[in-house]
Amino acid sequence: MRPFFSVLVALVLVQAALALNLRPVIGILAKPASDDPTPQTSVISASYVKWLEAGGARILVIPYDATHDRLDSIFSQINGIFFTGGGLSLDVGTTYWETANYLFQKAIQATNNGDYFPLFGTCMGFQLLNILASTNHSILSFGFDSYNLPLPLEFTPETATSRMLGKATTPADVLTTLSTKPVTINWHHYGITPDDFYNDRVLPGFYRVLATNADTQGRRFISMVEGRKYPVYGLQWHAERNQYEWGTGEKLDHSVEAVRAVEWVVNYFVQDCRQSGHQLGADLEKTLLIYNFAPTYSDGSLTYSFPASL
Template identity: 35%
Template sequence: MSNVGFSALACLFFVCCSRAVPTPLIQEAVNDRPVIGILTQLVTDDVMKPFGRTYIPGAYVKYIESGGSRVMPIRLTLSTAEYESIFKKINGLLFIGGAVDLEKSDYARVARIFYKLAVAANNAGDFFPIWGTCMGMQLLTVLVAGENLLANTTAENIAMPLNLTADAYSSRMFQGFSDDFMKILTQEPLTGNFHHYGLTVETFQENEKLQDFFTVLSTNVAENRARFVSTIEAKIYPFYGVQWHPEVNRFQWRRKLNFPHSFHAVQLSTLLADFFVNEGRKSLHHFDDAEEEASSLIYSYTPVYAGNFTAYEQIYFF
């Protein structure tokens, strides 16, 4: 997905890593009231500016809620101390798709703070998962590599099967998938792609930091025939990334956009939402004050119908 400028149709929704070996993360799922934070994005499109400074497309909120979690929107204007406080209260973090500078923007700055907190927490045995979708996955690679290594891998408005790697079959992300469904993933166009940039397989193989940190679970081929990494998970940390959009399979319906809505496409979205939220259940972070918790959640906000001026059906503005 593009990391230069914002285009609602270009991507629909949207540090160097520690090399220390963390304490093994063996916590069982014990938290049945998880809260997943979603990092907002800065409004840059003129038609959206009257509604708020930052936003989250509604599909991401519904996606996380469908897995059994609540959502906390995280603004881009807080202090480091405030982000550190939020980190202790939420049980996971979602980096959504979009189009921002992945090194110099406020979005990148805040993401870097949470990334460092998550690495340190997991190193200490304090389980904390992160998921990146489309640009969010690209952001994870920038945070780990310490530089932007993206290239033109345009796959605009196309649904594709996944070219699974051998590692996919022993991965955490796909551990709940049946053998039959893993085969379906490689045969049916279940993954909606709406991006212009990505990480090529060649670049990944040439970068020691990325190879040490991530395992590639799938690849795909862009319109220019470049092979790009389409699904990743961290080797040690509970960090996951997809270049495609699982949330659109259930919650986006534009007729001119190639959202997969087959039975298997919806099943894929369900499985992944359930997986990530269950990762959040392994986090013991919590709010100490019930009133603060209630006021921090997405329920305090009303989504705006955005169909007249964006590619999203609904958007939360902040």
């Protein structure tokens, strides 16, 4: 019986691996270059692209001002969405917010219907994911002294049951690095306090809080969340910068331990996206795949810029 059982387990694992999409495509929602309401260029920092590519994904640009019909077409051909950081108004009614909300609702509905679809947000993207899940669009607080601030994560008890950082699945050295070394870099003045999060009518039931931190003045903020039911993940910090940002004055840890820790995060997210069966068509591959664009260099970093008519 034991040899038969071993063969059966092996067959199950092989079938599970074969079911994965080994050509995942992740859409990054481009952000307008400023809050100017007139037509403008949009941008994506290349470090986000490189980080996701390092996890084994191809990257597709999602125009922030795309029509719903176009967004529907894009959504049906990608396997996950990434919301970037960057200073931008997240007020209800802005074009960027409306597009992000439309995509968020589509992802939740898709997963409810058995069409597994992950989402990930960093810094502003983290804040955005909390706003979109909450009924309180004033959940953000201003005035955090957390700019260019590297910190170790302060894990919560919920981390033990996390899909991404559960002790049963995450290498011990990754958890040790994240929790004991200042490898997570923060670049934010806005944030979500634990009190505001837990007092919200929706957020505690939608997300589990994996980590919190305090700014230089001791003011606490939520630094990492994970959807309880849905594959939605958010970091207030920047996991892409340790490997791909080299600006002067940035307090980034480029050590092998830091790189291994942030690689774990992206490898997890891309593997999650491999569970989506959506397939990229030739038209989007020729028009919106990131290979169709070239980044420009400035002060240690690369940035993709896109025309308003993208």
